[in-house]
Amino acid sequence: MQDVKSVIIVGVGGQGAILVSKIMTNGLIQAGYDVKQSEVHGMSQRGGSVSTQVRWGEKVYGPVFGKGCADMLIAMENMEAVRYADFLKPDGVAVINDYERDSMTTASGIEEYPEGCLKAMQEQFRTIAVDAEGIAEELGNAKCMNVVLFGALADSLGMDDIDWEAVVAETVPQKARDLNLEAFRRGREAAVNAKA
Amino acid sequence: MKQLLSGNEAIARGLYEAGAEFASAYPGTPSTEVLENLVQYKDDIYCEWAPNEKVATEVAYGASMAGARSFCTMKMVGANVAADPLFTAAYQGVTGGFIFMSADDPSMHSSQNEQDNRHYARHAKIAMVEPSDSQECKDFVKMAYELSEKFDTPVLYRVTTRIDHSKSLVELGEREEHTIEPYEKNARKNVCTPANAYMNHPIVEQRIKKLAEYGNDCPFNKVEMNGTKIGVITAGISYQYAKEAFPEDTSFLKLGLTYPLPIKLIKEFADKVDELYVIEELDPFMEDQIKAAGIECKGKELTDEKYELNAQLLEERIFGKTPDTKEVAVKAVMRPPALCPGCPHRGFFYTMSKGKNYVVTADIGCYTLGCAQPLNAIDSVLCMGGGFTVGMGMSKVFERTGADKKVFGVVGDSTFFHSGMTGLAEIAYNKGNVIPVVLDNRITGMTGQQENPGSGYTLEEDAASMIKIEDIMKACGFVNVFTVDPQDLKAMQEAVDGALASEEPAAIVARRECRLLKRAEKPDGICKVDSDKCIGCKMCLKVGCPAVSFKEGKSVIDTTQCVGCTVCMQVCPADAIKKEAR
Ligand SMILES: Cc1ncc(C[n+]2csc(CCOP(=O)(O)OP(=O)(O)O)c2C)c(N)n1
Numbered sequence: 001m002q003d004v005k006s007v008i009i010v011g012v013g014g015q016g017a018i019l020v021s022k023i024m025t026n027g028l029i030q031a032g033y034d035v036k037q038s039e040v041h042g043m044s045q046r047g048g049s050v051s052t053q054v055r056w057g058e059k060v061y062g063p064v065f066g067k068g069c070a071d072m073l074i075a076m077e078n079m080e081a082v083r084y085a086d087f088l089k090p091d092g093v094a095v096i097n098d099y100e101r102d103s104m105t106t107a108s109g110i111e112e113y114p115e116g117c118l119k120a121m122q123e124q125f126r127t128i129a130v131d132a133e134g135i136a137e138e139l140g141n142a143k144c145m146n147v148v149l150f151g152a153l154a155d156s157l158g159m160d161d162i163d164w165e166a167v168v169a170e171t172v173p174q175k176a177r178d179l180n181l182e183a184f185r186r187g188r189e190a191a192v193n194a195k196a
Numbered sequence: 197m198k199q200l201l202s203g204n205e206a207i208a209r210g211l212y213e214a215g216a217e218f219a220s221a222y223p224g225t226p227s228t229e230v231l232e233n234l235v236q237y238k239d240d241i242y243c244e245w246a247p248n249e250k251v252a253t254e255v256a257y258g259a260s261m262a263g264a265r266s267f268c269t270m271k272m273v274g275a276n277v278a279a280d281p282l283f284t285a286a287y288q289g290v291t292g293g294f295i296f297m298s299a300d301d302p303s304m305h306s307s308q309n310e311q312d313n314r315h316y317a318r319h320a321k322i323a324m325v326e327p328s329d330s331q332e333c334k335d336f337v338k339m340a341y342e343l344s345e346k347f348d349t350p351v352l353y354r355v356t357t358r359i360d361h362s363k364s365l366v367e368l369g370e371r372e373e374h375t376i377e378p379y380e381k382n383a384r385k386n387v388c389t390p391a392n393a394y395m396n397h398p399i400v401e402q403r404i405k406k407l408a409e410y411g412n413d414c415p416f417n418k419v420e421m422n423g424t425k426i427g428v429i430t431a432g433i434s435y436q437y438a439k440e441a442f443p444e445d446t447s448f449l450k451l452g453l454t455y456p457l458p459i460k461l462i463k464e465f466a467d468k469v470d471e472l473y474v475i476e477e478l479d480p481f482m483e484d485q486i487k488a489a490g491i492e493c494k495g496k497e498l499t500d501e502k503y504e505l506n507a508q509l510l511e512e513r514i515f516g517k518t519p520d521t522k523e524v525a526v527k528a529v530m531r532p533p534a535l536c537p538g539c540p541h542r543g544f545f546y547t548m549s550k551g552k553n554y555v556v557t558a559d560i561g562c563y564t565l566g567c568a569q570p571l572n573a574i575d576s577v578l579c580m581g582g583g584f585t586v587g588m589g590m591s592k593v594f595e596r597t598g599a600d601k602k603v604f605g606v607v608g609d610s611t612f613f614h615s616g617m618t619g620l621a622e623i624a625y626n627k628g629n630v631i632p633v634v635l636d637n638r639i640t641g642m643t644g645q646q647e648n649p650g651s652g653y654t655l656e657e658d659a660a661s662m663i664k665i666e667d668i669m670k671a672c673g674f675v676n677v678f679t680v681d682p683q684d685l686k687a688m689q690e691a692v693d694g695a696l697a698s699e700e701p702a703a704i705v706a707r708r709e710c711r712l713l714k715r716a717e718k719p720d721g722i723c724k725v726d727s728d729k730c731i732g733c734k735m736c737l738k739v740g741c742p743a744v745s746f747k748e749g750k751s752v753i754d755t756t757q758c759v760g761c762t763v764c765m766q767v768c769p770a771d772a773i774k775k776e777a778r
Binding site for chain 1: 197198200225226228229305306329357358361362363364365433436437439440504506507508509512519520521522523524525526527528529530531532533534535536562565568569570644734737738740742744745746756
């Protein structure tokens, strides 16, 4: 299983993790890999914590993997990055949308949203943090945050033979194509700056 | 090119290719997407949402009796509802092939228990098939129909969440039409009088023996010999995990026909290896039968009968390899699911949360989330339909003990048609001191917006008769039925007070469209806090809306989440929240 790559995408129900995995899997299938992807529907989609896993390689067996197995963690929210951090390999990469969303319990004051989530991730892992939320708002549509984040992680996938821009253009709805392409490019740039 | 399909998408495709003609289901995670995808083939296959799983099973079985290749599907607890027709269908056999799909949910991602429905195959004495990826999800459908017709048996098509909701690559084929033979009455076989059942039972026992024999050499079951040290017997998703976790020279007996077990084939395989493992999620279903056949193997003492497996867990539990992880210095707090901003259920549960002597026996649906903090407005949830009837039982005891409790039995609209109506009859008939409440959001919400008998449309998107809940309540003898918009808190409280004060049997229908409904009106504004006026009393936090939070002594409303329902505005004592146009 050495050649199999594993990625976990986490966030809050409704943030659009599924589109990120769809772009990713479309590109990987075109490049000829065996691909498996797994998600959970139902209760957790009502504003709960959600996760999606993507794996690819010569031959993939399990559609899901356990702790310490992910090459990459893509988090659409800071506390969710922390929640799933133990899925990352010690030398794995975290790509994080630097954004905090209250949970029902922190919003209503039952418990505190933990401080320093992003910093804690940066201390332990190679981390690329981008303000995908802010960039999406600048582009006039907060919903394209997921594609900004995909832009930020694209180069870290190490799949240089895949033309991700073309894959994004094919995957997103036609009428939102230009917006999403811009979102993708801005995310990609932001990642370059974040590394420097 | 191969397509990346989820197991459920692939099963739908398999039904199409296998020439299926009839499909009925009641939604339930993780099974729902089969029918949602199948409906694209509605010109070839009749597709419907049934009011519940028992009905889905019966109509699909009727279609089989009339000669069609038919299908029904449900989540695993749905099989409990459908068990009655299933067990007798097992005695009577099929005409057109009949597949009964059960989607189990190990780890209970969206379920109320973790039952292992493989036991149903053994209990009902029918064949069981378990695919292990999306390609098999598709291919096994056609094979299962052939099996069903050849052996005159319903087939339990058993899948789990990671089969249903994982995507893998699938090679598609073409549809092969199936011919429906002209109907011939066969009352001897199909009328379950005791005398006929008596004659059917030996046929069932014979059938299981023949199926077991068939399993020893059939396309569902495969031996992969890679070495003689370790052998693994496995099926379904566990096969994938075991392939990844065990060393390369491990041999596999991968079963696709998992009931009855091919004991002869298993013995032969066991004889070829030094050490035998049985790898399966949940109960030791195969392991117990293999051990009972006198074959030594290892299984549950290592793998555990609770929750899902994966390759890493197998490596840890079988080979003692602990995962290599790093700990971060911060701990995440819980992020439980919550009622959406603008959810019509919120107004009802807020009203309930204020009643000191209210007992709320609720049911399964989005509205179960009325149990969560800060609303905390539900006493019990048992099963679909239980909202009315558990309350009924409690109220009889409260009457006896003289406890000052007001019981509200609460179900959603889809739940009402599923199994609430019989409970309503129970309350009317046995004079229950319970107020039945239907939270009618005009759709089946929790499972992702499926039509139901009250919503006015069918799965195939035709207009349908819209059954009125109030009319059914009145027909049962509920003289005072209060229909109310739950988002109007004052009206909601009045309806509750009115129902409690009523001398005659009373009921409540709280009606407002789910915000996620495609047909719903678009939000007409958002609520904003005037922080100069906000006195920081936190009243608005008590409605449990994800859009409302408290920062630096004042309430704030997240503009991206708010849909302007005004429930927070209605509870603000300082008039600090205003609704503005978007
Ligand atoms: C026997 C059974 N079948 C199916 C389900 C899956 N299920 C859970 S909630 C639900 C729908 C509830 O719809 P409704 O009563 O309209 O309430 P809403 O979610 O819209 O508030 C379904 C189908 C289940 N839990 N149990």
